[in-house]
Amino acid sequence: MNWGYKIVFGLGAFMLFIVGAGVYMVSNDSDSLVDPDYYEKGLNYDDTYHKKENLLNHEAKPNLQVTKDTLTITFVAAGNKGNLNFKRPDNGKLDKTLPFATQTNQFKLPLSSFEKGNWNVEIDWKNGDLDYLSDQALFIQ
Numbered sequence: 001m002n003w004g005y006k007i008v009f010g011l012g013a014f015m016l017f018i019v020g021a022g023v024y025m026v027s028n029d030s031d032s033l034v035d036p037d038y039y040e041k042g043l044n045y046d047d048t049y050h051k052k053e054n055l056l057n058h059e060a061k062p063n064l065q066v067t068k069d070t071l072t073i074t075f076v077a078a079g080n081k082g083n084l085n086f087k088r089p090d091n092g093k094l095d096k097t098l099p100f101a102t103q104t105n106q107f108k109l110p111l112s113s114f115e116k117g118n119w120n121v122e123i124d125w126k127n128g129d130l131d132y133l134s135d136q137a138l139f140i141q
Helices: 003-027 038-043 045-057
Strands: 063-067 070-074 080-087 096-101 106-110 117-127 130-140
Touching: 038 045, 045 130, 063 130, 096 106
Parallel strands: none
Antiparallel strands: 063 070, 070 106, 080 096, 080 117, 117 130
């Protein structure tokens, strides 16, 4: 066998590898970075923008504090109601949405059912007649 056959065989094997990799990537189309309802969120982005603007204008950013196995969220004012969205950057299957309501300015949540590691916490709440939205990173040990 001379060099010509080896080069043709090598190029053929490389092309089969590239075609196989392309077929694999197309058939396993599970991009976790793309939100399944991105279009609806894009249409409603004005609401999100106004909630974040309220957060900045009223300096209402909540304080997150983890002590042992409890997450304590301290709000600026009492009487809050909304949703907590826990998003795991490395595994979207662990994402959780929890409703909450407080009479005081604190909300406590046990973290025993959460995996340890990095989380992104999105707090979407209403206080009085104003809506707020806060995104914060959280590390659970």
